[in-house]
Amino acid sequence: MRLVASSNSAPASVNRYLLPHEQDVVTIRRHPAILIGPVGAVLGALIVAGILSNTQIADNTAALAIIWWLWLLVLVWFVWRVAEWSVDYFVITSARLLLTTGLITRQVNMMPLGKVTDMRFERTLLGRFLGYGTFVMESAGQDQALSKIAFIPYPEQLYLEVVGLIFKE
Numbered sequence: 001m002r003l004v005a006s007s008n009s010a011p012a013s014v015n016r017y018l019l020p021h022e023q024d025v026v027t028i029r030r031h032p033a034i035l036i037g038p039v040g041a042v043l044g045a046l047i048v049a050g051i052l053s054n055t056q057i058a059d060n061t062a063a064l065a066i067i068w069w070l071w072l073l074v075l076v077w078f079v080w081r082v083a084e085w086s087v088d089y090f091v092i093t094s095a096r097l098l099l100t101t102g103l104i105t106r107q108v109n110m111m112p113l114g115k116v117t118d119m120r121f122e123r124t125l126l127g128r129f130l131g132y133g134t135f136v137m138e139s140a141g142q143d144q145a146l147s148k149i150a151f152i153p154y155p156e157q158l159y160l161e162v163v164g165l166i167f168k169e
Contacts, residue, residue: 014089014100017108023094026161030088031132034151038081045074090149092162097137099146111146113166115139121155135159 010018010027018024049071057063084103091098097116099109118138127133133155136148152158 010091011089013087014091014098017091017098017100018093019095022096024091025094025165026090026092026158028090028153028158030085030090030149030151031130031153032085033126033130033132034085035082038078042074042078045071090152092158092165094165097146097162099149109145111137111139111144113162115144116162116166119159119162119166121152121159123155127155135162 010024014027015024049067052058052067053064057067080103084101087103088101089099091100095113097111097113101107101109116137117140119135121133121135123133132151132153134148134150135152135155135158137144137146
């Protein structure tokens, strides 16, 4: 399976960071498994709020309101995390690797393909089961902003795509 996308498939939030001579090879969101923690937090908070609502605390209206307002804050935090995930992209171009993150404060991390000296991907047992991995890249002994990218979907195919771009002849 080859994940080559046309240059028109990237959203405008990503296209603004591409140089005129670059071709967008792959633009992909990080795996939804990145949201497992937030989903667990919302469900856990809901269970705790439900249990506390069925104890003697429920007799106190103010305490009951505080419990559910706290759960609502956790829910709002979860919605925020989903919104952030929806605008975060991992981009492979003909010249660079980019990771764009952030909903309000936009952060763009970049590594030129020519600077990548070592690249590998790792997959945990859960990552193998759900279909995601982590890319780890090194460049000539320098500390890079884009050295580790977690929750990458289709890591084998993307790894082959990047290696093909690095070693193209």
